[in-house]
Amino acid sequence: MERNKYWSWAWKIGGAALLFVVAACSMSIDNVVQPASVNGGDILPVTLNVTITTNTAQTSNFMVAVLVPKIWNTAKNATITFTSDISSGDQGMTVIPAGTPAPQGGGLDWPTLLATRLGNGGNLLPDYEWVAFYSNSSYSVAGNATIHATVSIKIKTSPDNLSFKLGYCVANSTDGLSSSDRYGSYFGGCFQVNGTGDLIDFCNPQLANIDPRTSLDNDIITLTFDGGVTPTALDNASSVYLCVSGITDTGDSLSVCEQTNRTKMRSLGLNKWQIDLWPRKLFNLSDNKHLTGLRYFFTDATGGSKVGYGGGSQPFTYTFKCQ
Amino acid sequence: MFFLSAIAALVLLACKPERLVAPGEPVKALSGSWQIIKATRNGTDLTNRFDFGNFRIHFTDSSYTIDSLVPFIVSKNGKWAFDDPTYPFQLSFTPADSGRKSSPLLYPVSAGQRNIIITFSPGCGLNSYQYTLQKAN
Numbered sequence: 001m002e003r004n005k006y007w008s009w010a011w012k013i014g015g016a017a018l019l020f021v022v023a024a025c026s027m028s029i030d031n032v033v034q035p036a037s038v039n040g041g042d043i044l045p046v047t048l049n050v051t052i053t054t055n056t057a058q059t060s061n062f063m064v065a066v067l068v069p070k071i072w073n074t075a076k077n078a079t080i081t082f083t084s085d086i087s088s089g090d091q092g093m094t095v096i097p098a099g100t101p102a103p104q105g106g107g108l109d110w111p112t113l114l115a116t117r118l119g120n121g122g123n124l125l126p127d128y129e130w131v132a133f134y135s136n137s138s139y140s141v142a143g144n145a146t147i148h149a150t151v152s153i154k155i156k157t158s159p160d161n162l163s164f165k166l167g168y169c170v171a172n173s174t175d176g177l178s179s180s181d182r183y184g185s186y187f188g189g190c191f192q193v194n195g196t197g198d199l200i201d202f203c204n205p206q207l208a209n210i211d212p213r214t215s216l217d218n219d220i221i222t223l224t225f226d227g228g229v230t231p232t233a234l235d236n237a238s239s240v241y242l243c244v245s246g247i248t249d250t251g252d253s254l255s256v257c258e259q260t261n262r263t264k265m266r267s268l269g270l271n272k273w274q275i276d277l278w279p280r281k282l283f284n285l286s287d288n289k290h291l292t293g294l295r296y297f298f299t300d301a302t303g304g305s306k307v308g309y310g311g312g313s314q315p316f317t318y319t320f321k322c323q
Numbered sequence: 324m325f326f327l328s329a330i331a332a333l334v335l336l337a338c339k340p341e342r343l344v345a346p347g348e349p350v351k352a353l354s355g356s357w358q359i360i361k362a363t364r365n366g367t368d369l370t371n372r373f374d375f376g377n378f379r380i381h382f383t384d385s386s387y388t389i390d391s392l393v394p395f396i397v398s399k400n401g402k403w404a405f406d407d408p409t410y411p412f413q414l415s416f417t418p419a420d421s422g423r424k425s426s427p428l429l430y431p432v433s434a435g436q437r438n439i440i441i442t443f444s445p446g447c448g449l450n451s452y453q454y455t456l457q458k459a460n
């Protein structure tokens with residue numbers, strides 16, 4: 001009896017494993033053609049050459065996802081098409097709405113699953129997103145076939161000046177990201193958009209940054225000084241303070257440069273310091289005054305050691321604006 | 324026969340339909356002073372990182388006043404209203420000097436205390452703040 005039970009389970013498990021193996025496609029991105037830079041607001045053209053190898057017949061939608069800066073609003077500003085050995089002419093693709101569960105994704109939607117499995121491509125600011133597209137049609141593929149597809153991605157960039165590590169993923173609507181050979185992925189080096197405004201640098205560690213990246217003077221903003229990025233005059237400081245000027249819409253410069261409780265930063269360890277502030281209160285702005293930007297330094301308790309952009313004597317800058 | 328009819332009539336008259344009254348949803352009362360017990364910005368908890376301690380909003384029947392302002396849905400005193408007094412889903416503020424602003428409203432009971440949770444953007448529209456308010460003692 002026990003022996004029969006054992007064999008019954010063994011058949012079930014073996015059969016399920018066999019079914020899983022035969023009902024799968026493997027995918028790879030063989031190469032990616034993308035420019036090193038574009039001008040702000042231009043179209044970024046990218047070509048992916050993809051190989052799909054099947055074990056058995058399957059009918060699925062093709063999935064292409066891109067890792068991009070959120071500020072591009074890629075869900076609304078991208079067009080993806082592809083050609084392949086098993087289809088005729090350009091095949092259209094459409095954004096998969098956020099919240100749509102990915103296959104074999106444990107209930108996660110595609111953007112969340114991609115971020116969980118594939119990560120952020122080495123981008124150091126949190127303002128990135130995965131945007132996933134499904135082919136408008138599903139395709140029946142034969143078993144033991146090798147299929148080539150050429151994916152054409154066109155994304156309209158925003159006018160912003162930024163550097164970003166783009167990422168790509170291809171998969172299908174049956175296997176999802178269930179194992180590493182079921183999908184193909186590619187992460188590029190630092191891609192540049194030559195745009196306007198302060199550089200939004202996703203590629204390099206930042207000595208200072210402000211969260212949220214876009215805000216107005218009535219937001220609560222968080223300034224972080226990361227002394228671990230490069231040696232600075234504050235390497236041995238036991239406390240760090242903010243020294244900041246607010247530039248008003250009438251061109252005035254209001255300064256708060258003092259070593260008091262309201263400018264004292266809290267230590268996060270490893271020479272990292274942080275402060276949360278409400279600019280309208282810090283600068284005691286009247287109702288009709290607004291700030292267009294900040295210029296800021298970090299100092300020690302005496303004010304004698306002062307660190308600016310790149311560790312030098314020029315201030316860090318921040319522009320108040322919304323997307 | 325008469326006796327039986329009388330008993331039947333008595334039995335029938337003894338039956339009195341019970342009037343079932345559905346329990347009424349209590350009207351959500353805001354009157355009083357409320358303080359911020361939790362604050363998030365884009366999901367990041369700011370409660371212990373920013374000084375919300377002195378902020379108070381005082382609601383009366385239709386007006387509100389604010390002490391020790393922090394970034395909030397409004398920055399001036401004015402009038403408030405629910406979209407529906409019995410089942411409110413929105414809480415609106417109309418400051419004396421500007422137009423009405425509305426926030427989605429949650430009204431949970433936590434640890435025996437009635438909380439209200441409002442969501443708004445004091446600066447950029449994409450920066451979402453959620454404050455949990457509780458009656459101040």
